[in-house]
């Protein structure tokens with residue numbers, strides 16, 4: 481290499497390094513101007529996550545944010561995350577359309593780019609508009625019978641009078657509900673194929689969590705080379721093959737029903753099938769959407785129900801009051817859509833569970849360009865975290881937030897509450913499309929289960945503080961080490977086998 485070439489190489493390298501340093505210093509100045517925990521140059525708070533496991537990552541995030549109600553930042557290398565925690569700031573954030581897109585960080589690891597959760601801009605708006613008819617009250621009322629069947633199936637299958645980790649039985653029950661309500665195809669023939677795939681989702685969610693705190697796994701290329709990345713690719717292929725089968729069954733069902741009154745029913749698969757047949761969406765959109773809804777529906781429901789059962793097991797007085805209400809409203813009958821509004825105490829219990837143990841404690845939005853937010857400058861490409869967990873414990877909006885008190889949701893006690901203080905289904909343009917579906921499914925399940933069983937504790941967690949201290953977050957929140965309770969039959973009729 482001649483001297484001139486050498487000098488040229490040195491000059492190019494020096495320019496690149498200088499440019500990187502200049503950009504980094506500008507970024508660092510903005511980073512440090514936002515309140516947050518101590519952070520190292522270049523590494524940020526990566527060291528805090530170095531030893532984080534899927535079980536401890538959530539506690540690490542909560543520790544970094546601390547009690548700060550205002551904007552708070554932490555960073556992993558040069559990736560800045562800014563948490564918005566107070567209801568006022570959350571309201572300010574969700575009113576701004578430029579924060580409607582989900583962040584690249586975290587969400588891109590979900591690998592369903594054509595599903596609603598990951599769609600951005602006009603695509604997301606249009607997809608929501610097209611899918612919303614699948615969630616109107618009349619459609620959902622028809623699902624209550626399916627929710628009750630699912631709960632009765634759970635009641636008849638779950639082991640009694642011994643410690644049971646409820647996650648897997650709940651996941652199977654929720655998956656059956658999903659397939660019947662979203663696709664409505666008869667899956668009984670494919671059940672043996674479906675359930676192993678359902679079980680894989682838990683592993684997949686842990687991988688998303690692990691990737692987000694480990695910069696070495698951020699690159700898709702590198703991740704695909706890891707044993708888990710290869711397994712994910714294989715599973716993705718089998719999931720899609722299975723879904724194609726379900727869709728073919730669905731197509732046959734639609735053909736058979738054409739012209740009958742049942743043809744009016746609009747599940748999300750009906751809507752997607754129509755769009756596909758009219759060539760408005762390609763097959764990949766259809767598959768990504770069903771996978772998105774599967775994850776969004778099943779995992780959140782499992783999380784909420786597992787917390788609810790655990791809380792009821794720890795608080796027998798609350799459980800007995802729920803049971804008394806269920807018996808008074810239903811007697812021996814199964815729950816119907818008309819009964820749900822009568823189960824008022826149960827609804828408040830569900831809300832209080834969702835407040836204290838939100839299935840999705842954080843969501844994240846993309847900050848596309850440098851922006852002023854709540855009095856601070858947020859650099860371009862940062863991730864803005866909507867801290868649902870923080871809002872639910874905000875002492876300015878909740879008296880004794882660590883106390884389990886369902887009656888705080890009585891109408892007279894809810895008057896004047898900030899509308900961003902209770903946001904388990906998020907808030908604004910990208911809130912949960914399935915919020916009402918979820919509330920109906922949770923209430924129908926718990927009414928059926930609590931009438932059949934007394935739910936008792938089955939491990940060392942004997943108070944709510946112990947649950948709060950052991951809350952972990954993959955894609956949804958869960959109790960570290962599993963959620964174990966004991967079901968003691970109450971010996972009543974009409975509950976699928978407990979007679």
Ligand code: HEM
Nearest residue numbers: 596597776777780784839840843905906910912913914918
């Ligand atoms: C207890 C149960 C549930 C909870 C706590 C919950 C919570 C949430 C939250 C917090 C979000 C916002 C996520 C984000 O900003 O990235 C969300 C979005 C979403 N949820 Fe739910 N959800 C539940 C049940 C359901 C059900 C049953 C369905 C479908 C039937 C569903 C479908 C979705 C979808 C598709 C989105 C994405 C919406 C968008 O990005 O525009 N969820 N959910």
